[in-house]
Amino acid sequence: MKVTIFANGSAKSQRVVTELHQKLVAAGFDIDNQHPDIVLSVGGDGTLLSAFHHYSQMVDQVRFVGVHTGHLGFYTDWRDYEIDQLVDGLLRDNGQSVTYPLLSVEVTYADGGTDAYLALNESTLKKLGSTMVVDVYIQDELFERFRGDGLCISTPTGSTAYNKSVGGAVIHPRLDALQMAEIASINNRVFRTLGSPVIVAPYEKITVRPQQQGNFLFTADQLDTQPRPIEKICYSIANRRIAFAQHRHNRFWKRVGTSFIGLDE
Structure with a gap:
């Protein structure tokens, strides 16, 4: 599987990028910024929007995974302290995805x-x-x-x-x-x-x-x-549709409650 990391410039995000890159390479993943199978976005929803537009010409061939380094987002499934679980999820990836219009x-x-x-x-x-x-x-x-x-x-x-x-x-x-x-x-x-x-x-x-x-x-x-x-x-x-790797991409109404009503995650 070929993966790439797309991140914002914050210090926290860059620390996550360094850790994530090291663990992806150690796990045997190919890092390919030009023709990835999965785009790992590190930051927030705005970062994932930027990642989507960066790879929009090949949106039918890639899946996205979001790692949030700030507040909970609607496009970001993983927390910055869950890198080991994320890499393990990618190792067990079976190609499934959820797509949105x-x-x-x-x-x-x-x-x-x-x-x-x-x-x-x-x-x-x-x-x-x-x-x-x-x-x-x-x-x-x-x-x-x-x-x-x-x-x-x-x-x-x-x-x-x-x-x-x-x-x-x-x-x-x-x-x-x-x-x-x-x-x-x-x-x-x-x-x-x-x-x-x-x-x-x-x-x-x-x-x-x-x-x-x-x-x-x-x-x-x-x-x-x-x-x-x-x-x-x-x-x-x-x-055309955007695809997210279906490791965790669900619980939409839970996200709504957490983000706007103040419910616990």
Whole structure:
């Protein structure tokens, strides 16, 4: 089995990397940063997001394992003091995995240019300096004209991230669904939106068409793009999925309780 270690720059993470590297080599694993079978992320959820984007072009060929060196994360299964158990789990690995949906984002710009992105958590759209006005389509049918600060389109795994902070629902990551959450929508006697998160089926797409001139701030996970006039953005479930080695990757609702309610691990 070929493995690689992807870590953040904190002193604690780097100490774990040194220990993990030594024990992986001693156990007979091949360290391969170019074509790994398993990517070991050491840090937190942000580090795993970075690891995912670093290896996104080969996401169908790799599995991820997260080691957290800070607070409990949703993508990180192992603690920094469990390196021996992790290496033993890798030695007994039988290739099983659990997979989660990814977000496909296709952006068409006003000048005719296009970009495509793959997101693990979410994509957001906001207007710079003024209220954002966009028409929202679900399966090519007009759903609403949104006025407000912005929109957040998230995956189930991303539902506990920025989506939750703007009032979105928490969705179990084994469900193939997209969620659209409004960011500070304007609702009064003149302007109305649904005012609630919208969860759509895996075969449905969400299309957002801006109704005013100007530059928009678009993000896909940690990627911020340069402001640029946008004609439309199409969101859908990607035909590719992220895979986690199924040594421990379960107990989703336990993670939710621990992270947000304060339940003991």
